Amino acid sequence: MTESAQRCGVRILATGSCVPERRLTNDDLSKLVDTNDEWIVQRTGIHERRVCDPSTEGTFTMARDALKNALDAAGLKGSDLDLIIVGTVTAEMTCPSVAARVSAALGATPAAAFDLSAACCGFVYSMNIAQALIASGQFRTIGVVGAECMTSIVDYSDRTVSILFGDAAGAAILRRDPDPRIGCLYSMMGADGTGWESLYIPRRTQEVPAFDRDNPIRLGHLRMNGKEVFRFAVTKFREVIEDALKQTGLTAETVGQVICHQSNIRIIEAARAKLELPNEKVYVNIDRFGNSSAGSVGLCLDQLWRAGKIEKERPFVMVAFGGGLTWASGVWRV
Ligand code: COA
Secondary structure (H helix, E strand, O other), X not given: OOHHHOOOEEEEEEEEEXXXXXXXXXXXXXXXXXOOHHHHHHHHOOOEEEOOOOOOOOHHHHHHHHHHHHHHHHOOOHHHOOEEEEEOOOOOOOOOOHHHHHHHHHXXXXXXXXXXXXXXXXXXXXXXXXXHHHHOOOOOEEEEEEEEEHHHOOOOOOHHHHOOEOEEEEEEEEEEEOOOOOEEEEEEEEEOHHHHHHEXXXXXXXXXXXXXXXXXXXXXXXXXXXXXXXXXXXXHHHHHHHHHHHHHOOOOOOOOOEEXXXXXXXXXXXXXXXXXXXHHHXXXXXXXXXXXXXXXXXXXXXXXXXXXXXOOOOOEEEEEEEOOOEEEEEEEEO
């Protein structure tokens, strides 16, 4: 057996994140669309979200700064990375990838670099793929980022979409470790493309589904069937967490943090209550950051990591669902 083919562990060396300074409150939104603070808080749990200054900030700058933040915390440089993966659906350009620009900015050449499109699952999908690439022996050190400038694709005349989303990026540095007990204990990824019409970003009128053709559409902006997504998410979220616990033999008592994609407080709370997970194991920051799509799980992970809430003894779970439709989980021991 070659060294690269030997069973190894995958260590999360450090995490990082980046959120813009600018805040968009519910009251600010009520000046743009017919909505109000009470409705938004009650239906979503969101009080405010962060928004990029489009003249200086975007997916690339947030991804770059989140990864730099993680590299600094790990005591590494860009040149220590063998691969950068950026989970995003809001890349400024389809070519080059955000990852390639981040690589250039952080001096990571000739590390491999690519973007991964799995909507709100972008970070969890990327973490799962990165750990598999390390475990296969192909890469040693990978920078994983989930970054999303949702404000660049939100139609601020659409009150169902504009209230939910914010901008953020989260990152983690993964490295091959000699201890095979460290790393991803279980990962799962799924998709149901037949549900794509619930959440889509049309670039051409030909792509707009029949049911939406009579509605005012702004090409390049997110369309969402909120009720449909809610229905899907409320069941899928619970199922995915349940599966992750079952496959690893963990229980509500023995698991550490369950880091959920911050979609809607009612979706998170429904899963938490059904699975009888204690409040303190299900981190919530949607009140301050809204739904930042692929940025959300990485941001939560970084905030928990820096607060010392990711315990060595207790494996933690990351779970997400999103456009595609997609869903994913990963159970990690650090
Ligand atoms: N402000 C005030 N009223 C609003 C509103 C807003 N922003 N948006 C909708 N309403 C109104 C509706 O017009 C409707 O009024 P009516 O009863 O007079 O017809 C009423 O509020 C209820 O609308 P409804 O669409 O049933 O609300 P909801 O409880 O389903 O909440 C969402 C809407 C979008 C918050 C909710 O469906 C949701 O969160 N879905 C999941 C979205 C998601 O997670 N997307 C990301 C996936 S990663």
